[in-house]
Amino acid sequence: QQQVKQSPQSLIVQKGGISIINCAYENTAFDYFPWYQQFPGKGPALLIAIRPDVSEKKEGRFTISFNKSAKQFSLHIMDSQPGDSATYFCAASINDYKLSFGAGTTVTVRA
Amino acid sequence: GAVVSQHPSWVICKSGTSVKIECRSLDFQATTMFWYRQFPKQSLMLMATSNEGSKATYEQGVEKDKFLINHASLTLSTLTVTSAHPEDSSFYICSARDSGGAGGYTFGSGTRLTVV
Numbered sequence: 001q002q003q004v005k006q007s008p009q010s011l012i013v014q015k016g017g018i019s020i021i022n023c024a025y026e027n028t029a030f031d032y033f034p035w036y037q038q039f040p041g042k043g044p045a046l047l048i049a050i051r052p053d054v055s056e057k058k059e060g061r062f063t064i065s066f067n068k069s070a071k072q073f074s075l076h077i078m079d080s081q082p083g084d085s086a087t088y089f090c091a092a093s094i095n096d097y098k099l100s101f102g103a104g105t106t107v108t109v110r111a
Numbered sequence: 112g113a114v115v116s117q118h119p120s121w122v123i124c125k126s127g128t129s130v131k132i133e134c135r136s137l138d139f140q141a142t143t144m145f146w147y148r149q150f151p152k153q154s155l156m157l158m159a160t161s162n163e164g165s166k167a168t169y170e171q172g173v174e175k176d177k178f179l180i181n182h183a184s185l186t187l188s189t190l191t192v193t194s195a196h197p198e199d200s201s202f203y204i205c206s207a208r209d210s211g212g213a214g215g216y217t218f219g220s221g222t223r224l225t226v227v
Contacts, residue, residue, distance in 0.1 A: 002154075034216070043117070043204045043218035044155070089154060096208060098145065099216060101154045 006102025117219025134205030
């Protein structure tokens with residue numbers, strides 16, 4: 001039973017476009033929501049994370065939008081580049097303990 | 112930033128043998144480390160939580176006698192796949208939480224295990 005539901009499974013975006021990935025959760029006890037980027041054959045790397053007391057966080061081209069009432073959060077990748085082609089995972093945890101991962105989204109950026 | 116080193120990055124072993132994978136936190140102490148398994152094009156599946164100086168906590172359905180975890184120091188956790196079989200072939204990834212960080216988890220680079 002996946003505690004964090006992620007969509008879409010994959011997406012293709014043109015260079016310079018915006019990639020949007022959505023995640024939804026049920027457990028209101030979650031208090032930490034990170035996004036990870038994973039390249040083939042590598043471990044995930046933290047991109048950006050948010051806590052529920054903030055509705056939006058931006059770091060460079062990456063923005064998390066968080067909607068506590070809807071129990072949803074999303075990742076926006078602005079000005080997508082070919083180097084952004086990777087698999088992205090949303091996740092959630094309680095009290096900085098075990099992470100529950102979404103199913104992942106494969107992003108392909110076409111030059 | 113926090114760095115987690117995982118070794119080896121890939122290993123091929125014969126069916127019936129055991130393989131040990133090491134996970135080290137290089138510049139921070141980690142009282143808790145996590146071990147994941149990932150199948151191709153799938154998400155990370157948590158196998159167990161490794162606690163320094165105590166027994167690991169295994170997720171439901173994970174055989175503790177097959178996947179032995181030892182966390183003998185604040186910077187090293189090991190996963191030993193015992194009596195490996197082809198179905199154990201997978202990508203294994205460890206992570207550690209820097210207790211001094213703001214809830215950040217750092218992942219190792221993963222180990223590709225192939226059992227032949």
